[in-house]
Amino acid sequence: MARNVVPLANLIEQFERLPGIGHKSAQKLAFHILSMTDTEAKKFADTILLAHEKIHRCSVCCDLTDSDVCSICLDEKRDFSTICVVESSKDVIAIERTREYNGLYHVLHGSISPMNGIGPDEITIKELLKRLNNDEVQEIIMATNPTVEGEATAMYISRLIKPMGIRVSRLAYGVPVGADLEYADEVTLTRALEGRQIL
Amino acid sequence: MARNVVPLANLIEQFERLPGIGHKSAQKLAFHILSMTDTEAKKFADTILLAHEKIHRCSVCCDLTDSDVCSICLDEKRDFSTICVVESSKDVIAIERTREYNGLYHVLHGSISPMNGIGPDEITIKELLKRLNNDEVQEIIMATNPTVEGEATAMYISRLIKPMGIRVSRLAYGVPVGADLEYADEVTLTRALEGRQIL
Numbered sequence: 001m002a003r004n005v006v007p008l009a010n011l012i013e014q015f016e017r018l019p020g021i022g023h024k025s026a027q028k029l030a031f032h033i034l035s036m037t038d039t040e041a042k043k044f045a046d047t048i049l050l051a052h053e054k055i056h057r058c059s060v061c062c063d064l065t066d067s068d069v070c071s072i073c074l075d076e077k078r079d080f081s082t083i084c085v086v087e088s089s090k091d092v093i094a095i096e097r098t099r100e101y102n103g104l105y106h107v108l109h110g111s112i113s114p115m116n117g118i119g120p121d122e123i124t125i126k127e128l129l130k131r132l133n134n135d136e137v138q139e140i141i142m143a144t145n146p147t148v149e150g151e152a153t154a155m156y157i158s159r160l161i162k163p164m165g166i167r168v169s170r171l172a173y174g175v176p177v178g179a180d181l182e183y184a185d186e187v188t189l190t191r192a193l194e195g196r197q198i199l
Numbered sequence: 200m201a202r203n204v205v206p207l208a209n210l211i212e213q214f215e216r217l218p219g220i221g222h223k224s225a226q227k228l229a230f231h232i233l234s235m236t237d238t239e240a241k242k243f244a245d246t247i248l249l250a251h252e253k254i255h256r257c258s259v260c261c262d263l264t265d266s267d268v269c270s271i272c273l274d275e276k277r278d279f280s281t282i283c284v285v286e287s288s289k290d291v292i293a294i295e296r297t298r299e300y301n302g303l304y305h306v307l308h309g310s311i312s313p314m315n316g317i318g319p320d321e322i323t324i325k326e327l328l329k330r331l332n333n334d335e336v337q338e339i340i341m342a343t344n345p346t347v348e349g350e351a352t353a354m355y356i357s358r359l360i361k362p363m364g365i366r367v368s369r370l371a372y373g374v375p376v377g378a379d380l381e382y383a384d385e386v387t388l389t390r391a392l393e394g395r396q397i398l
Contacts, residue, residue: 004270005254005263005264005265005269006265007246007249007250007252007253007254007265008250008254008263008265010246010249010250011246011247011249011250014242014243014246014247018228018231019227019228019231020224020227020228021228025219027289027292028218028219029217029218029219029220030250031287031288031289032217032218033247033250033251034250034251034254034263036251038251041247041248041251042248043213044213044247045244045245045247045248046244047206047209047210047213048210048213048232048240048243048244048247049240049241049244050206050209051206051207051209051210051229051232051233052232052233052235052237052240053206054206055204055206055207055233064204064207064233065204066204066205066206066207070204071203088230089230090226090230093226
């Protein structure tokens with residue numbers, strides 16, 4: 001194909017902007033789009049627009065939803081006394097997959113990162129504090145990422161919440177199940193030793 | 200996020216249908232779409248529709264183009280006596296990148312593959328033969344893939360064209376430049392030996 005077929009070049013460029021898609025993959029995806037039927041291509045474009053239009057933050061937990069309040073916040077079978085604080089909606093999916101947690105969530109949509117100009121006001125800490133005004137909540141589980149930013153965010157939020165008399169906990173650090181001790185980094189191993197449990 | 204946010208689930212599913220995109224990547228791409236501004240999302244969807252609508256086959260060489268005849272077929276500086284036959288538009292891009300070839304192309308849009316139910320009529324062989332009716336064309340370079348199907352297609356087409364008194368050539372087989380002989384497969388090495396050239 002000649003390089004100057006504008007609509008195709010534009011399509012490749014749009015795919016290249018997506019995360020994790022290089023030039024070769026973008027080209028492959030663009031050619032795949034061209035090989036679709038008209039209906040399929042229209043459906044693909046419509047799904048993008050519809051998802052973008054309908055999905056917004058839950059007015060309670062800030063997770064993504066297509067209704068005013070998300071299905072987890074509305075579910076009366078869940079334990080309203082515990083809130084698990086995560087950085088993103090993807091983390092909610094990951095924790096839900098364990099089927100071990102039955103409380104509510106709060107999605108921060110990021111972590112405090114002064115290097116990237118993200119302060120406490122840029123993430124949904126205010127919305128979290130507002131949820132703690134009733135007496136129902138007894139424990140906040142900080143499940144931010146085990147990174148410098150996630151750690152700082154957990155510390156920051158726990159200092160705000162502890163004075164309110166609510167228990168604040170943090171996910172356990174340790175060696176991942178199925179991993180090889182030989183390849184675990186020193187910090188993780190140190191944390192695993194510190195957090196050792198009596199058998 | 201709860202699993203039942205329908206517009207997002209649909210978007211993830213659409214991305215999963217694309218080649219080389221697994222569930223995790225589809226999820227990452229879908230969340231990226233949600234993080235776009237309205238304008239960006241609209242532009243992405245529009246580019247898909249526009250590319251799909253505007254791009255079709257060149258009426259001469261069957262390559263993809265947004266005009267009636269593609270820019271290579273219209274370019275008077277090119278050598279109209281040679282046609283390079285390739286399986287897909289991506290191959291045209293690859294050969295154009297060498298800047299060594301100045302003839303025309305013919306895109307087959309596939310290769311003969313009885314296993315997949317693709318016979319000579321499913322690819323653009325008829326269109327190629329129609330181009331050979333004038334006396335201008337002197338050589339056909341078969342640049343189909345070095346696979347069983349590509350090879351069979353090259354043989355099939357060359358048998359049709361040779362009786363017309365037109366020279367038919369095939370890309371050279373051999374070891375790829377920069378590769379390690381140690382890791383070359385036996386068939387490639389055999390072909391490289393057979394095709395050895397005098398220094």
